[in-house]
Amino acid sequence: MKVQDGPGGAAAPARLAWWKVVLLVPLPLLALVLLLEGALWLLGLGDPDERFSMTRGFSEKARYLLPDKEHPGGWVTQISDGSYPERVIPPLDGRVRVLLFGGSNTQSFPTDYIAEQLNRAAPEPGFEVINLGRAGYGSERVLILLRQALDLDPDVIFIYVGHNEFVEAGFALELVRLWKAPWITRAVERLSRLRTLNVVASLFEAARAPDAGDAPRPEARQGRGEEYQQLRYEDTLRFYDVYRRNLETMLRLADERDVQVMICTVVGNMLFPPVVPGEPEDMAPERAALLRSELVRACTKIPERLRRGLVQTSSADPVVQLDASDWGEALEAAGRARRRAIGEAAGSRMDPPALRPLAAPFDGGPFWTDPVLWSPDPMQLLPTIAAVHQRRLAPQEQADLQEAARLLEPLCAEVPDDPLVLYALGLVRYLLGEDEAAIQHLRDAARYDRAPTRGNDVTNGIVRDLAREHPDVAFVDTEERVRAACPSGLISYELMMDSCHLHHEALPRLMDFFIPGLVDLGKRKAAKATPAEGSAAVR
Amino acid sequence: MRTLIDFLHQHKLAWILPIVIFAALIALVAWRMSETPENPFAYRDT
Numbered sequence: 095m096k097v098q099d100g101p102g103g104a105a106a107p108a109r110l111a112w113w114k115v116v117l118l119v120p121l122p123l124l125a126l127v128l129l130l131e132g133a134l135w136l137l138g139l140g141d142p143d144e145r146f147s148m149t150r151g152f153s154e155k156a157r158y159l160l161p162d163k164e165h166p167g168g169w170v171t172q173i174s175d176g177s178y179p180e181r182v183i184p185p186l187d188g189r190v191r192v193l194l195f196g197g198s199n200t201q202s203f204p205t206d207y208i209a210e211q212l213n214r215a216a217p218e219p220g221f222e223v224i225n226l227g228r229a230g231y232g233s234e235r236v237l238i239l240l241r242q243a244l245d246l247d248p249d250v251i252f253i254y255v256g257h258n259e260f261v262e263a264g265f266a267l268e269l270v271r272l273w274k275a276p277w278i279t280r281a282v283e284r285l286s287r288l289r290t291l292n293v294v295a296s297l298f299e300a301a302r303a304p305d306a307g308d309a310p311r312p313e314a315r316q317g318r319g320e321e322y323q324q325l326r327y328e329d330t331l332r333f334y335d336v337y338r339r340n341l342e343t344m345l346r347l348a349d350e351r352d353v354q355v356m357i358c359t360v361v362g363n364m365l366f367p368p369v370v371p372g373e374p375e376d377m378a379p380e381r382a383a384l385l386r387s388e389l390v391r392a393c394t395k396i397p398e399r400l401r402r403g404l405v406q407t408s409s410a411d412p413v414v415q416l417d418a419s420d421w422g423e424a425l426e427a428a429g430r431a432r433r434r435a436i437g438e439a440a441g442s443r444m445d446p447p448a449l450r451p452l453a454a455p456f457d458g459g460p461f462w463t464d465p466v467l468w469s470p471d472p473m474q475l476l477p478t479i480a481a482v483h484q485r486r487l488a489p490q491e492q493a494d495l496q497e498a499a500r501l502l503e504p505l506c507a508e509v510p511d512d513p514l515v516l517y518a519l520g521l522v523r524y525l526l527g528e529d530e531a532a533i534q535h536l537r538d539a540a541r542y543d544r545a546p547t548r549g550n551d552v553t554n555g556i557v558r559d560l561a562r563e564h565p566d567v568a569f570v571d572t573e574e575r576v577r578a579a580c581p582s583g584l585i586s587y588e589l590m591m592d593s594c595h596l597h598h599e600a601l602p603r604l605m606d607f608f609i610p611g612l613v614d615l616g617k618r619k620a621a622k623a624t625p626a627e628g629s630a631a632v633r
Numbered sequence: 634m635r636t637l638i639d640f641l642h643q644h645k646l647a648w649i650l651p652i653v654i655f656a657a658l659i660a661l662v663a664w665r666m667s668e669t670p671e672n673p674f675a676y677r678d679t
Contacts, residue, residue: 110640115647118640122648123655282662291659298667 130290140289140296156312158239159183159246169246172311173228173239181224186247189220190616193243195236195344196254197261198418199360199595200227203254207602208609215613219620224248230315232258233340238312240344244351249619250612251353253344254572256360256549256557257594259337260322260330260370262315283332322370322545327511330544338556345564352622354615356568356608359557360549361576363590364536365479365521367404367413368513370545377509385505385512392501393518397491400482400525403475405518414475417592422467430467437466446473447480449588453579455606459588461597479587485525498522506535511542529582536584548594549573568611575607 110118134140162168167185174180178201192212194200205225212221226243228235233255240251285291341357348355374382393405401407403414418424422433446465451457465473487495502519509515520535540550554573561569577583589596596604641648 110636110643114636115640115644118637119644119647120651121637122641123651126652127655282666285658285662288659291663294659295663295666298663302667 127288127290131288134289134293140292142287142289142292152235152238152313153310154238154241155310156238157309158242158312160309171226172309173226173231175314177229181226183224183246187222189222190216190249190619191247192221192223192250192252192612192616193240193246193248194223194225194227194252194254195240195243196227197231197236197258198227198229199257200225200252200254201229202595202598202601203227204601204605208605208612211605211609212612212616215609216616219616221612221616227254230258230261231255232261233337233344235262235312237340237344241347244347244353248353250356250615251344251348252356252358252608252612253341254358254360255341256337256553257362257547259333259553260545261318261547280332318545325370325372325544326375327372327542327544334552334556337553338560341556341560345560345567349566354568354619355564356570356611356615357557357561358570358608359554359573360594361573361585361589361596361604362540362548362550363586363593364533364540364584365404365482365586366540366548366590366593367415368517368539368543369415369547369593370543371513372544374509374512385509388501388505389515389518392498392505395494395498395501396518396522396525397494400478400491401521402478404478404482404521414471415592416471416475418595420469420471421591421597422463422469423591423595423598425467433467433469437468446476449476449480449586450483450581452581452588455603456576456579456589456600459600461589461599462591463597463599476587482521482525483581483586485527487525492526495522495525499526510538513539513542513544516542524582524584529584533583546593568615570607570611572604572607576604 158173159169159171162170162182165182165184169183171181171183190212192208194203194205194208203225205223209221209223212223224246226239228239231239236253236255240253243251345355345357374385377385390407393401393407396405398411402411406413419429422430425433446460446462449460452459462472499519499522502515502522505512505515506519516535517539520532520539522532523529523535524532537551540546540548541552543550557569558571561567573585576585576589580586580589589600591597
């Protein structure tokens with residue numbers, strides 16, 4: 095370095111070359127950020143996986159489990175908002191403790207049946223099964239609940255999530271609204287990986303949050319917000335990123351506590367129409383409107399008896415989206431009695447059409463409830479479903495369907511991620527007997543749904559990836575196994591009540607997929623137990 | 634190292650300004666998030 099004499103004779107540094115200045119400008123900031131991040135990492139503060147979620151805004155402070163004051167060592171859940179009885183969890187008694195996690199599907203799983211089968215397969219040391227499923231819970235809530243439920247000292251946890259990632263109001267959606275532009279939201283999301291931001295946000299939280307007492311209740315379940323209707327597919331993908339992150343965190347937490355895990359793909363109704371199709375993206379509004387009208391024109395070529403309730407061509411023929419209550423499930427006694435009275439008075443609509451016979455283990459259906467309990471909607475939709483599966487086409491119907499396919503193909507080429515086009519083309523190809531192409535289109539329709547109410551190839555693909563990455567984790571590809579039992583690999587209303595729930599009578603057979611793996615996990619855990627930790631027991 | 638020290642001396646604004654902007658950005662984002670109605674921190678009573 096060249097040194098010049100100053101006016102007083104002291105050496106003054108030479109001016110730096112401009113390019114050195116440019117290179118040096120970010121260095122202090124980078125050093126500061128690295129220092130802060132390193133210090134916070136060492137202190138264990140501000141972990142983004144612990145603190146932030148970009149899809150949901152559920153408080154980590156809420157207590158999903160409370161110590162049972164009446165039974166020391168026991169626990170009570172507070173997850174049901176009074177809509178269901180809370181779970182009372184007794185103190186540990188030496189049996190293998192299995193916790194079930196997930197949404198309404200898990201909640202509806204026959205817990206007693208699972209426990210009975212597990213205990214039959216391995217009476218020593220025996221199994222205790224606790225169902226912590228709760229309607230509406232997606233991976234975000236399940237992660238919070240699971241973290242707290244590790245205090246129950248489980249030996250095995252079973253995770254069945256993927257249907258509810260777009261069910262409750264979402265934090266990311268509110269962020270989109272807050273920050274106006276999606277690119278800002280994405281930038282914020284990246285920034286939120288910094289521990290520094292999380293710590294500062296925690297300070298704001300402490301300043302803002304009211305004192306909620308020692309055991310604040312979890313937030314009430316929130317309905318689907320209108321914002322879901324406006325999602326672009328790039329926003330949808332961000333929800334799947336968080337789903338993956340949540341599952342990864344669950345597996346890490348279980349591993350840290352030496353808890354055995356089973357993960358599964360989830361089963362969706364492949365004939366259930368897209369829920370939020372969105373609008374064709376990156377396209378002039380005029381062209382998008384024209385494309386929609388061309389789609390309607392193509393769909394009207396599908397014979398009405400084969401599309402009623404499945405494909406909408408006008409406001410006069412809406413899509414029928416069934417839910418559990420349409421089948422008389424999830425109704426209180428008074429509601430069921432009312433349904434029964436109405437059903438018995440209208441005897442003519444109590445004879446549902448037969449659908450397809452399924453292979454083992456789902457042979458011998460139907461699995462649905464007594465039709466006398468149904469709302470009118472299943473009887474509106476089932477004739478269409480039966481006709482679709484029968485595929486007995488008159489020559490004119492065959493010609494019309496071929497014309498529909500001819501009209502839909504160029505639309506599919508133009509907007510290959512449009513759920514409505516994919517669904518219509520899948521239906522048409524299925525009716526024409528082109529099963530392989532049909533199934534792929536129907537799966538793609540679910541994949542590109544902007545806010546689906548069921549798992550799809552994206553969520554199931556994430557689970558399959560994680561299973562490959564974690565060979566110690568037990569994995570059941572539920573969806574593939576159910577598809578194998580369905581003709582053409584098409585999962586439909588023979589098994590499904592709605593988009594994602596199996597008819598209850600079919601559930602024990604689904605559970606049989608999980609029992610052998612759960613038995614193995616329980617035995618593995620028992621084998622790991624050391625004599626110091628328990629006598630004849632697991633621990 | 635000497636170059637860096639010279640830089641820190643001669644161009645205070647050039648390195649202080651990015652740090653100030655970064656700090657302001659962090660504060661803004663954290664503050665906006667904490668006032669989001671359904672934010673991840675605010676407790677909501679059922």
